[in-house]
Amino acid sequence: MRQYFGRKLLIYALTFFAAVTINWMIPRFMPGDPIQGLVARAQVADPASVDAMNAHYRNLFGLDVPVWEQYMNFWGALLRGDLGLSIWAFPTPVSDLIVRAIPYTLALLIPAILLSWWAGNRFGAFAARRKWLDNTILPVGYILTATPYMWLALLLAWSLAIVAGIFPVSHAYSFSLTPSWSPEFLGSLLAHWVLPFASLFLVMFGGWAIGMRNLIIYELEADYSNYLLALGARGKLVRDYAFRNAVLPQITGLALQLGTIVAGALVTEIVFSYPGIGYLILQAINSQDFFLLQGVFLFIVLGVLIANFIIDAVYTLVDPRTRVRLQGAGA
Amino acid sequence: MALRVSDLTVHYRTLRGAVKALDGVTFEVGDGEILGLAGESGSGKSTLGKSLIRMDGRMRHVGGTVELDGKELPIGDDGAMNRFRYKEVSLIPQYAMSALNPTRKIGKMVADLLDSHGVRYKSVEEELGRRLDLVELPAEVLGKYPIELSGGMKQRMVMVISTLLDPSLLIADEVTSALDVSTQKAVATTLAGFRNRGFVKSMIFITHDISLTHQIADTIMVMYAGKLAEKAPADTVVRAPRHPYTKALINSLPEVGVQYAERKLAGIPGSPPSLLNPPAGCRFRDRCPLAFDKCGEQPPAVEVAPGHLVACCKA
Ligand SMILES: Nc1ncnc2c1ncn2[C@@H]1O[C@H](COP(=O)(O)OP(=O)(O)O)[C@@H](O)[C@H]1O
Ligand code: SF4
Ligand SMILES: [Mg+2]
Numbered sequence: 001m002r003q004y005f006g007r008k009l010l011i012y013a014l015t016f017f018a019a020v021t022i023n024w025m026i027p028r029f030m031p032g033d034p035i036q037g038l039v040a041r042a043q044v045a046d047p048a049s050v051d052a053m054n055a056h057y058r059n060l061f062g063l064d065v066p067v068w069e070q071y072m073n074f075w076g077a078l079l080r081g082d083l084g085l086s087i088w089a090f091p092t093p094v095s096d097l098i099v100r101a102i103p104y105t106l107a108l109l110i111p112a113i114l115l116s117w118w119a120g121n122r123f124g125a126f127a128a129r130r131k132w133l134d135n136t137i138l139p140v141g142y143i144l145t146a147t148p149y150m151w152l153a154l155l156l157a158w159s160l161a162i163v164a165g166i167f168p169v170s171h172a173y174s175f176s177l178t179p180s181w182s183p184e185f186l187g188s189l190l191a192h193w194v195l196p197f198a199s200l201f202l203v204m205f206g207g208w209a210i211g212m213r214n215l216i217i218y219e220l221e222a223d224y225s226n227y228l229l230a231l232g233a234r235g236k237l238v239r240d241y242a243f244r245n246a247v248l249p250q251i252t253g254l255a256l257q258l259g260t261i262v263a264g265a266l267v268t269e270i271v272f273s274y275p276g277i278g279y280l281i282l283q284a285i286n287s288q289d290f291f292l293l294q295g296v297f298l299f300i301v302l303g304v305l306i307a308n309f310i311i312d313a314v315y316t317l318v319d320p321r322t323r324v325r326l327q328g329a330g331a
Numbered sequence: 332m333a334l335r336v337s338d339l340t341v342h343y344r345t346l347r348g349a350v351k352a353l354d355g356v357t358f359e360v361g362d363g364e365i366l367g368l369a370g371e372s373g374s375g376k377s378t379l380g381k382s383l384i385r386m387d388g389r390m391r392h393v394g395g396t397v398e399l400d401g402k403e404l405p406i407g408d409d410g411a412m413n414r415f416r417y418k419e420v421s422l423i424p425q426y427a428m429s430a431l432n433p434t435r436k437i438g439k440m441v442a443d444l445l446d447s448h449g450v451r452y453k454s455v456e457e458e459l460g461r462r463l464d465l466v467e468l469p470a471e472v473l474g475k476y477p478i479e480l481s482g483g484m485k486q487r488m489v490m491v492i493s494t495l496l497d498p499s500l501l502i503a504d505e506v507t508s509a510l511d512v513s514t515q516k517a518v519a520t521t522l523a524g525f526r527n528r529g530f531v532k533s534m535i536f537i538t539h540d541i542s543l544t545h546q547i548a549d550t551i552m553v554m555y556a557g558k559l560a561e562k563a564p565a566d567t568v569v570r571a572p573r574h575p576y577t578k579a580l581i582n583s584l585p586e587v588g589v590q591y592a593e594r595k596l597a598g599i600p601g602s603p604p605s606l607l608n609p610p611a612g613c614r615f616r617d618r619c620p621l622a623f624d625k626c627g628e629q630p631p632a633v634e635v636a637p638g639h640l641v642a643c644c645k646a
Contacts, residue, residue, distance in 0.1 A: 219584040224431055232448065234447040241432050320433070
């Protein structure tokens with residue numbers, strides 16, 4: 001087991017190294033010059049001043065040294081937690097922007113993923129047992145998952161926010177309020193949170209429910225289920241066993257979903273102008289802010305790797321088959 | 332009589348119509364008797380076995396009755412059958428390797444199953460230990476997951492679980508097909524041992540391998556295309572068969588009573604008729620060397636000697 005996790009850690013370390021390197025390379029070898037954009041924003045006509053500003057910014061962003069040195073400096077800064085300065089929100093450090101965006105993304109995605117997982121699994125298992133439910137509600141689930149998320153989100157925003165006016169359309173809170181712990185501000189946060197949350201919950205719920213239903217039906221037809229039924233075991237026992245075994249692949253799915261949290265729900269945050277990590281990505285792309293983009297991607301890679309490692313660990317705990325195989329391999 | 336099956340007819344519902352997999356089968360199995368059920372693949376052996384314990388969703392009980400120890404089994408009623416399953420009728424399935432829930436410790440699974448029948452695990456624990464000992468499984472297997480057991484161990488574990496509550500009738504469907512020859516023999520011997528010790532009163536041992544059946548069965552029943560062809564004491568079936576189909580089966584063996592490997596039933600030319608629309612008359616007619624006009628009518632099973640039934644107008 002130890003050996004197994006040791007090997008996994010090594011693989012993760014290598015992946016991280018490769019990801020960081022690629023991440024560093026892409027903006028530097030891509031067409032387009034962010035510094036020029038920054039200088040152009042200043043709207044200075046005098047060529048001498050432009051040259052001076054260019055030199056200043058190149059120095060500031062560490063672009064005035066040989067490429068290999070840039071690469072080493074990049075690692076050095078990274079290990080110190082320094083992701084550089086943002087161009088879009090110049091001169092705010094990239095790490096500050098990320099730290100500010102994280103709470104919004106987490107508050108949106110964690111409840112949406114966990115609740116939809118829980119409810120979807122329950123519902124899918126329930127539907128698998130009732131023919132009428134299976135036949136009537138399941139198509140709805142399929143429609144729900146097949147609908148492009150963008151449509152669903154826009155439909156929700158249009159119907160509940162613009163037409164019915166029940167919820168605000170965009171942003172995380174009303175700009176007329178200053179952030180504080182006052183009930184008024186918290187209420188505004190909540191009202192702004194409902195629609196993006198609901199849109200995410202709905203699409204994910206449909207996917208989990210259908211997945212669970214198919215898995216349960218598969219498990220109920222497995223040999224061990226037939227054996228128990230032939231020996232007259234209670235239906236509840238057979239269903240419980242099937243549910244437990246069907247949940248295992250869903251746990252993997254959940255863990256993978258949790259890994260994407262760090263990426264934010266790009267489309268959701270864009271549709272609802274919700275200031276999370278996904279929104280940052282959009283801003284970074286719009287303003288050619290390579291440093292911000294780099295920082296966010298690094299953050300995502302790290303998050304996915306950590307999530308995967310946790311999944312591996314959890315899976316060995318919940319599935320005896322993996323556990324036994326590992327012990328067998330270690331012996 | 333432990334088991335009395337009368338005129339049992341079972342169909343499969345399919346999109347193309349009813350598959351008449353079991354068509355008016357009548358036979359008995361006595362107390363302490365092992366009945367070997369033989370016949371080509373597709374002759375309805377598994378259908379008969381499943382009908383006696385649990386029909387799958389596509390099977391339909393069309394007619395006939397099954398009586399076990401004087402009580403009629405409600406074989407067409409899945410809910411009502413539960414009372415009889417495991418305690419009265421039990422099964423060792425063909426798929427013993429995958430019959431145990433992979434994510435549950437074996438002992439816990441047994442306890443859950445017993446609990447379904449209102450039996451406390453504690454009350455059978457001692458006997459369970461003795462039986463594990465008998466099939467040479469260490470008691471520790473109960474604390475293990477199925478994946479930790481070898482194929483042979485799983486096979487023995489399932490044999491012990493299935494017979495734990497001393498059922499009156501045990502159905503063993505092709506339990507040896509997946510095993511190598513020496514293990515086949517050991518499994519058959521163990522099952523006969525279960526009968527001798529009274530763990531099971533009577534047994535239906537299903538296999539397409541007549542020579543293996545001959546080693547443990549008291550009586551052999553040969554089926555063909557959903558019908559009984561011949562039923563007689565094991566020695567009689569092997570040494571003095573009367574039905575042309577049985578004769579062909581026996582003749583296709585290299586030497587009676589000796590292990591044979593590959594040839595099996597390859598010796599009979601032709602194939603069984605479709606059971607969607609079986610032809611009238613004797614179902615073996617197309618392949619029978621003795622067929623004549625009278626075979627256009629279904630031959631009844633006739634007792635040609637005490638305990639020897641043959642369904643052929645030439646017998
Ligand atoms: N689920 C099913 N649906 C339709 N026909 C079936 C099904 N299972 C078996 N049959 C048919 O029933 C007949 C008897 O099958 P079976 O009892 O499995 O034979 P055996 O066990 O002797 O090989 C065969 O013709 C087979 O094609
Ligand atoms: S009844 Fe006729 S066809 Fe059928 S087995 Fe006997 S002789 Fe052959
Ligand atoms: Mg079969």
